[in-house]
Amino acid sequence: MSDPAQELIALLDLEYLDVDLFRGAHPESTRQRVYGGQVAAQALVAGARSVPDDFSVHSLHSYFLLPGDYGVPVIYEVERIRDGRSFATRRVMARQHGRPIYYQTLSFQRAEEGFDHQDVMPDVPGPEDGMDLVELMRGGGNEDADALGKEWAALDVRWLGNSRHGLEPDPAHPSQARMWIRVRGEMGDNPLDHLAAFTYASDVSLLGASLAAHPANPASVQMASLDHAVWFHRPFRVDEWWLYDQTSPSASGARGFSIGRVFTQDGTLVASAAQEGLIRPKTR
Template identity: 50%
Template sequence: MTDLAKDAAARLAAEEGAGGQQVLDHLVDLLDLEQIEENIFRGVSPAASPVRVFGGQVAGQALVAAGRTVPTERKVHSLHAYFIRPGDPSIPIVYEVDRTRDGRSFTTRRAVAIQRGKAIFALSASFQQPEPGLDHADHMPDVPAPETLPTFAERIRGFPGLSGARTRPRPIDIRYINDPPWMTRETGAATGRNQVWMRADGSLPDEDLLHVCVLTYASDMTLLDSPLARHGVYWELDSVSGASLDHALWFHRPFRADEWFLYDTESPSASGGRGLATGRFFAADGTLIATVVQEGLLRVS
């Protein structure tokens, strides 16, 4: 990681309430890993991060590391990951990439994130040479346009308990379609379905892997709201502790992460202190672009 990227990471944490292109540029810098050996990369976290590394950050950085060992013409179509230990944002993260297989059509990579000699995160990703084939997809739900919806900052006004991590600079512009779970917990109108419009809050370079990594980063935001919402509880407002356990993403079609996409999530099950959430990403024109599944640790006392 260059000194410029480190400075950007610090500024990202310091600019409370900021948004837009400047904050997005800092996220891009965080995803710009330093290569320290042929298959070894290093990344950092924002200087004033929460007590552990944000899951979307380590997933995005691991995918960057894996992708940089793959020819650019091969596009990532799926990733499967496990969150093993909490990441410490005060020290760098080392990513070791295993070049598992280079086939005629598919390339497989495994990336392990390491701190203090121990794995904190493991990712397997598959890349494919583009080819024609069968084509069908679910239709996008009928939802209001993002420009007609309140901003995230407008949504959290009047809820002083939602300070801290959720009011830090946000490189992703999020617009809730349904009432957010911190509102429905009070009205009793909570359901297991959560719909938000998202986009990178600015312009991104024309680099396919970067757009996929930004969506990967965003995919860990709001996803576990769905199982909590079904029970009318929410992170800062109730005695809830949780963490991502695993994460899987399938990328179906090309997209730009700096254009609006719908994130439609729901929770089919919660049991044993764990909650399962599934989600679909649609481009603004209705194209299904990605699917996600995550299980999280959810403890309510």
């Protein structure tokens, strides 16, 4: 029997080509463009392989430039921007067919102690009360639901609701969505595997929060990530449940902007993410 967690780790691993040059593979897929979370996670792995072992990534910022092609591998080239005593900075370019398709800038830090505070986790039902996200997409007529269900087989996503269905109205935050996520199976104890797997999962639903305030079926909307940022606050295991608490402060000009807070089940705020993307009604 296959192990989804180990298959995800293998997918996000990279083939070494030369110093700071790597090649990433794809899963089998019938979709037209490569899942953005995969490219972001593989780029993170490429950047992490260029820093000393006592440095850990604390943030990444990125832009999606062109759709990825499943027909050819992605080449990742790392640029060493800065190496300091406490922080290191890397830029990673992902390219296909000789053209950049994605850029990512990462900041790494040596562990140190400091001030500590965090937001309180919202009061929400547990994962057992959520609904399978892919089943919801399938029921909503999303043409990619079957392909995404196969591609995201390593992810267990339990949807709790959004501003139009399941969540209490909040006038201060009119467009919200919440769900529990974990990787199926055991991820092992390599911290980089957990960081990369989280980056992979962080792109699953974030842009969709920008539609939660509108009577629009996501299946009828052209959606594409334009940029993506992640901040890692505290260590956590991605193969244990974490709450993705998503809010969209704004949508305008055919773009939606969403922010996600990530809490473990004990209420610890472990990461934050932000994304802007295209949200345009399909014309066909």
